[in-house]
Amino acid sequence: MHQPGGVTPHRSASPRTRDERAGRRSARRPAVLPRRRGRTWRGAPAVGVVVLLMLWFTPGLFQDYALPVIRPYLPNASAPPPGVGAARAPLGAPPVVEDAGGYRFMDSPDPGQPMVAYDPCRPVHYVVRPDGAPPGGGQLVEEAVAEIAAATGLRFVAGGTTTEGPAEQRAPYQPDRYGRQWAPVLIAWADETELPGLAGNVVGLGGSTPRQAPGRPFVYVTGQVVLDAPGLARVLEHPDGAAHVRATVVHELAHVVGLAHVDDPTQMMHPAGGVTSLSAGDRAGLAKLGAGQCVPQL
Known part of the structure; x- marks a missing residue:
């Protein structure tokens, strides 16, 4: 349990469960392609049939090459x-x-080597559900995000506010809400009636969702606090109080990027510590x- 200054303890759950070419039209009359006859045009449908037959009778080709291309555009894509x-x-x-x-x-x-982390070649987008936030809560969230960004070198990008609420099993891909990209990390203020995991003396929960491309390492694609x-x-x-609330947000964001609890009470990642700033181990x-x-x- 992490106890902010001896006031309100908290623990963290870590679910493994997110040039327009305006164009000037040419003054010249566009060239007219000659009408072609013969096997080129008449054979095009036949080629398509052959390709479909090849994919049908060689499911490995379909699975490895065709399906990954079309899967994101299918209904209920994940x-x-x-x-x-x-x-x-x-x-x-x-x-x-x-x-x-x-x-x-x-x-x-391996406690000394991360097996899963966020992809450093893309920004970590995040959104905030501010409903119910205490006065000054938004500023403390911004400060915590900046602290984790500086400590990791990852680029965090604010995506504004959202109406999405937290969930025990949050969908990592929500195209209707966020478009065809992994859902941004959600930072939400809530209470135990909305999320039972906050019952008792728990004041923060944080974690991320890992995914893997064939032959590549697992990476986190989204998460929530x-x-x-x-x-x-x-x-x-x-x-x-402000220092302890900020520390709570930093602690949960550290879970999001991949840090787990430790037994050393001098580190912020100790669940019952009163540390309000990142220590050497963190x-x-x-x-x-x-x-x-x-x-x-991915």
């Missing part, structure tokens, strides 16, 4: 077209920090998470 927003190189670089341990990673059997609005509003009533782990692999195939 993933966007691959490579949306991907650059050819990482958009930033993590800071150089001393690695003395003191961190653990989500979804990784859920903040207990009533509980954190009470924390803000204390003289150092920073070392976050720097590793910012050096993940680019996977444009």
Whole structure:
């Protein structure tokens, strides 16, 4: 349990469960293609039939080449077209920090090496559901995002507000709401009536969803942070409340990018610590998470 300044404890769940060519028309009359006769035109449908037959009788070709292309455009698609927003190189670089341990990673059997991270070649888009946020809550979220961005080197891009509410199993691809791209990370203020996971003394939940392209490493494609609005509003009533609320958001965002809880109470990722700023172990782990692999195939 992470206890903000001894005021309100919290723990974090980590679900594994997101040139127009106006054109000047040419003054010249466009060339007219000659009408062609023979097998070129009459054979085009036949070629299509042959291709369909080849795909039908060689399901491996269909599975490996045709289906990945058409799948994002089928009804109830579960993933966007691959490579949306991907650059050819990482958009930033993590800071150089001393690695003395003191961190653990989500979804990784090796405590010293992350197995899953966000793709550094694309921005981490995020949106905020501000309903019920306490006074100043929006500013604290912005500060927390900036802190995680600086510690990882990942580029976070604000996408404004959303009406999407949190969910225990959030869909990572929501084309009707966010278009044909992975859903942005959701940061939502809520309470236990909306999300039972906030019951008791839990004031924050955070985690991300991993996906994998064939032959490529797993990467996180989206995630969510859920903040207990009533509980954190009470924390803000204390003289150092803002620092503890900011630390709560940073803690949950660190879960989103891939840090897990640790046993060292001097680190922010200790579930019951009162630390309000990132410590050496937190920073070392976050720097590793910012050096993940680019996977444009997703």
